[in-house]
Amino acid sequence: MCAAEVNLPDAGRLRVLIVEDDPVQAEAAAAEVKSLGHRPLPPAGTCKEAAHLCRVFQPDLILLDIKLPDGDGLEAAPLLLEQSPSPVVVVTGYISDELVDKAAQAGVMAYLMKPLDARELKAAIGLAKRRFEEFRSLRQEIKNLEEALEARKLVERAKGILMKRLQLSEEEAYLKLQKRARDSNRKLAEVARSVIEASGLM
Secondary structure, eight states: OOHHHHTOOOTTOOEEEEEOSOHHHHHHHHHHHHHTTOEEOOOBSSHHHHHHHHHHHOOSEEEEESEETTEEHHHHHHHHHHHSOOOEEEEESOOOHHHHHHHHHTTOOEEEESSOOHHHHHHHHHHHHHHHHHHHHHHHHHHHHHHHHHHHHHHHHHHHHHHHHHTOOHHHHHHHHHHHHHHHTOOHHHHHHHHHHHTTOO
């Protein structure tokens, strides 16, 4: 199976990476995934294999065991998310408050007890997808706010430079920046940055 094939899922059909070192449990999990109409990818038995497969296949969802031969699945979760941003559902044989806290800190969106049950798996996948979309939306909002704040800082600095050098009022300096942005078809922040760079302050 090549990566190009895997990257063409049917509408609504998720490509699921199962990270499980026990071949019997991995096969059982794959069967449950198929029963829900999704597509299991080649399974990973170690954290290293999981990172590699995330990089190659870019799964839509990860079912992650905790105890793996080369490490803790929860500790590997951030690396897997870095390789392929996708919802992670932890599958474990035991549960505790400490585990739940650790899973949340690792970016896990839901968790299930072994053995997997199709109904519980379906609910967990739905929950994980919703939480992941909410998290991604929130991160984008934060990014937009940070970019807006940085742009405002650049504009304020550029206005100050123009006011001092050209003896302009604050409004005149701002209008001048706006005109440059409009004439050059660039964002106001880009023009402001060029003014600051030209002044040698960056």
